Amino acid sequence: MAPSRSSRTSLQSVDLRALDYLASPSANLLCPICHSPLITPVQTRCLHTFCSACISLSLERSLTCPVDRKDLSHDDVTPAPIMITNLVNDLVVLCPNRERGCGASCARWLVESHVREDCGYALVKCAKDGCDGMVERKDVEEECVHEEVGCQFCELSVRRLDLDSHHRECPKLSSECPHCAESFLNPDLSIHIADCPAEIIDCPASHFGCPYTSPRSDIDAHTSNCHFVALTPILQLHTERITTLELENRTIRQKLELLTPPRPLPTPSSSTTISSSSNPPANDGSSTNRDMTSEMQDYTYHLYSEYEQLRADVERLNAQIRELDVKQDMARINEGLRYNDEMTGMRAAMNGLRMQLHWLVASRRETGAGSGGAGGGASRSVAGGSAGDGRRMSDSVRQVMKL
Amino acid sequence: MAAVKRVAKELAELDSQPINGVSVGASDSDILKWNIVMTGPPDTPYAGGIFTLVLELPPEYPFKAPSLRFTTKIYHPNVSNDDKGAMCLGILRSDTWKPASRIRQVLEHAAALLKEPNIDDAVETAIAEQYKNNHEDFVKTAKDWTRKNAK
Numbered sequence: 375m376a377p378s379r380s381s382r383t384s385l386q387s388v389d390l391r392a393l394d395y396l397a398s399p400s401a402n403l404l405c406p407i408c409h410s411p412l413i414t415p416v417q418t419r420c421l422h423t424f425c426s427a428c429i430s431l432s433l434e435r436s437l438t439c440p441v442d443r444k445d446l447s448h449d450d451v452t453p454a455p456i457m458i459t460n461l462v463n464d465l466v467v468l469c470p471n472r473e474r475g476c477g478a479s480c481a482r483w484l485v486e487s488h489v490r491e492d493c494g495y496a497l498v499k500c501a502k503d504g505c506d507g508m509v510e511r512k513d514v515e516e517e518c519v520h521e522e523v524g525c526q527f528c529e530l531s532v533r534r535l536d537l538d539s540h541h542r543e544c545p546k547l548s549s550e551c552p553h554c555a556e557s558f559l560n561p562d563l564s565i566h567i568a569d570c571p572a573e574i575i576d577c578p579a580s581h582f583g584c585p586y587t588s589p590r591s592d593i594d595a596h597t598s599n600c601h602f603v604a605l606t607p608i609l610q611l612h613t614e615r616i617t618t619l620e621l622e623n624r625t626i627r628q629k630l631e632l633l634t635p636p637r638p639l640p641t642p643s644s645s646t647t648i649s650s651s652s653n654p655p656a657n658d659g660s661s662t663n664r665d666m667t668s669e670m671q672d673y674t675y676h677l678y679s680e681y682e683q684l685r686a687d688v689e690r691l692n693a694q695i696r697e698l699d700v701k702q703d704m705a706r707i708n709e710g711l712r713y714n715d716e717m718t719g720m721r722a723a724m725n726g727l728r729m730q731l732h733w734l735v736a737s738r739r740e741t742g743a744g745s746g747g748a749g750g751g752a753s754r755s756v757a758g759g760s761a762g763d764g765r766r767m768s769d770s771v772r773q774v775m776k777l
Numbered sequence: 778m779a780a781v782k783r784v785a786k787e788l789a790e791l792d793s794q795p796i797n798g799v800s801v802g803a804s805d806s807d808i809l810k811w812n813i814v815m816t817g818p819p820d821t822p823y824a825g826g827i828f829t830l831v832l833e834l835p836p837e838y839p840f841k842a843p844s845l846r847f848t849t850k851i852y853h854p855n856v857s858n859d860d861k862g863a864m865c866l867g868i869l870r871s872d873t874w875k876p877a878s879r880i881r882q883v884l885e886h887a888a889a890l891l892k893e894p895n896i897d898d899a900v901e902t903a904i905a906e907q908y909k910n911n912h913e914d915f916v917k918t919a920k921d922w923t924r925k926n927a928k
Binding site: 391392406407408409410428431432435436438439440441442443 | 782783786787837839840841873875876877
């Protein structure tokens with residue numbers, strides 16, 4: 375059978391780009407376009423190296439070098455020095471059939487022939503004429519594995535290829551129980567395993583600390599005089615109480631944190647380690663709870679910081695308003711003072727005008743009473759009046775005051 | 778197909794050697810669409826903010842440039858102030874993009890722009906003007922937006 379196996383060539387094609395390399399290759403050997411080790415390397419006029427396929431694709435879109443954007447045509451691309459080609463071809467790759475189980479690795483230039491001729495996991499055509507099925511090279515047999523054959527135990531028919539896996543679950547076949555080594559029909563096995571008397575199980579109070587283990591059949595004898603089992607109801611009660619108290623404690627702590635001024639994260643980690651060391655069984659149950667509360671804690675912190683920020687904002691605004699108030703008050707007082715000054719000034723001016731009026735009226739009367747035909751005198755007195763105005767006015771003021 | 782392999786490689790590389798303040802992940806269904814989270818650099822108006830971006834790679838990648846847009850609203854001269862949130866990056870323009878450019882470079886440029894906007898190449902000219910002439914107001918608005926949108 376061996377010669378027929380090896381003579382069978384695989385039609386499976388190898389995508390060199392999809393290969394995995396044993397060691398990550400030097401960055402100098404990577405194509406700048408596909409970032410894989412160069413495949414059929416070529417070199418441009420500007421001395422950059424690419425995979426032949428990559429640079430063709432690139433030139434289809436733009437006639438520039440993908441690295442320095444210099445003008446480039448198809449004629450400027452020549453095969454890279456043979457040394458570079460050898461370097462990349464010598465890189466060690468893993469067989470592309472690795473997922474199916476082939477552990478081979480070889481130089482890249484050999485991988486195609488490995489898959490075509492050697493690899494036991496490469497898919498080859500089925501041995502039987504007329505069958506189009508594919509089969510891994512190691513499984514090639516004289517008979518076709520794609521033919522349906524009847525299971526010799528049940529009436530199902532399966533492909534010869536799948537016969538082994540079918541036998542593991544055929545309902546007419548029996549398998550051994552891993553605990554008691556007794557054989558059961560496949561459908562009944564799982565039912566049996568669930569309560570096999572030979573299975574080694576823990577004491578029902580094991581989570582309270584009882585180290586006893588025994589086959590299921592003997593466990594009853596133990597539980598009837600196990601101290602832990604006797605104490606189970608009380609221990610259970612205590613565990614529940616501790617859990618509720620812990621929960622309560624946590625919410626209270628959160629409230630406290632919310633009400634006290636912020637400080638760097640309190641130490642929930644230390645408190646939980648204390649609680650977990652003092653009470654290991656409750657620990658498992660509350661771990662999801664703790665996740666939730668820590669999430670809530672984050673949330674409350676977030677709310678708290680928001681609140682703090684808003685408070686600071688409001689305080690700042692208040693201060694600003696107060697400042698503005700003071701400023702406005704000052705402005706108003708200043709304005710008032712100015713108006714007062716102005717008013718006294720006006721009043722003084724008005725008084726002055728009144729005096730002047732009085733003086734003028736008085737002088738008119740005087741001239742009217744003194745001499746009737748002295749028109750020139752009157753005009754002179756007016757002209758003279760404008761010159762000695764100040765003094766005379768003050769005189770007249772005095773006169774009026776006296777009056 | 779070649780694009781997918783290269784993109785997967787670049788993603789793995791960014792995963793093992795992340796850029797400071799930038800975390801990346803492909804969306805579940807599509808490796809050509811990346812979700813990116815950037816944290817606002819300290820000493821900028823964006824400090825403390827968490828910005829999400831989407832990087833979309835064309836099927837022709839790396840022969841065509843990817844596109845980068847903010848899905849978190851941000852007040853920035855180089856990010857369009859609309860629903861698209863497109864980021865204007867020199868390296869992404871079709872006349873400067875080259876197949877040898879990497880996503881890593883794109884993200885590094887974007888992170889640098891958060892630190893220091895490029896005023897001469899702004900999409901939002903009004904914001905750029907404000908950045909130049911009225912820096913205090915710019916910082917104030919940018920901080921406001923960060924607080925409102927990027928927490």
